Amino acid sequence: MRILLVEDDQGLWQAMKIALSAHSIVLDVAADLGQAREALSNADYRALILDWQLPDGEGVSLIPLARRLHPGLPVLMLTARHHIDDRIQGLDAGADDYITKPFDVNELLARIRAVCRRPAQPQIPTITLGALQFDFANRCASLNGANLPLPRRQLLVLETLCLRAGRTVSREKLQEAVYGFDDNIESNTLESHISRLRRTLAPAGVEIHAMRGLGYLLQTADEP
Structure with a gap:
């Protein structure tokens, strides 16, 4: 947030x-x-x-x-x-x-x-992808019902991808969600967070795809 x-x-x-x-x-x-x-x-x-x-x-x-x-x-x-x-x-x-x-x-x-939580803000209580569940109200993730402890910035990346699951999220949108405008961002920092998330989510049957020139896409492994 x-x-x-x-x-x-x-x-x-x-x-x-x-x-x-x-x-x-x-x-x-x-x-x-x-x-x-x-x-x-x-x-x-x-x-x-x-x-x-x-x-x-x-x-x-x-x-x-x-x-x-x-x-x-x-x-x-x-x-x-x-x-x-x-x-x-x-x-x-x-x-x-x-x-x-x-x-x-x-x-x-x-x-x-x-x-x-105002009515003008559409609320999505939770989203389930494979064995992954993200609870937006409490801002936490779980795998097969077990809490998934994530570092703060990985959690922010996952939250942003889950909000747009099945749709491509631009690199700029992800950086906006994770970093303030006075933060120093190294060129490969976002990729590092995503790489770690990929390894974490692999057992859940959830994948993060890099869409060349567009951004990143979160979806289950069995989706085309």
């Missing part, structure tokens, strides 16, 4: 990035509205977390653009404002939820899960 955080407090966003990465969430950070507009124009996100007060304006002003570029994008307001009128203003501006600083990371994770 890739999320955009618009927040200018470096200490806060660094702590959030570390905490969320432990839950297989890739967090891109924009320090102001200008950087946020550029990020929204160049990448796909599952959710947007907006600080209220930013160096170049109020975070709520970004919501109309975010929704034009990404219809149905869940928006979570993150702010130090506690007054009920502020909450109403944020929700009326189009935010889906509201969390005040300081906050507990577990509460933030719960609110992220909640806004991403």
Whole structure:
């Protein structure tokens, strides 16, 4: 899952990035509205977390653009404002939820899960391919009913391929799902993750095919 955080407090966003990465969430950070507009124009996100007060304006002003570029994008307001009128203003501006600083990371994770379950976001509870099952709600994989422990980035690659099982996923889409825009990506890193996944999934009768010039395709071994 890739999320955009618009927040200018470096200490806060660094702590959030570390905490969320432990839950297989890739967090891109924009320090102001200008950087946020550029990020929204160049990448796909599952959710947007907006600080209220930013160096170049109020975070709520970004919501109309975010929704034009990404219809149905869940928006979570993150702010130090506690007054009920502020909450109403944020929700009326189009935010889906509201969390005040300081906050507990577990509460933030719960609110992220909640806004991403909105009816506008089609939900696929699980997918089964051969002996592989991927649970999207809990973001975990299993083989023959046994939990499949995967490193974070391999899990993100598998999640993205499972969401589009039977269809080709471009290299760019996979990289967007796995890496933030400030991550250093070596040329063969994605291939390394896919190679390890292939070995892991082989006993399940599931294959990842490289489609030359197009991307990668996840399907069962008996599919043509």
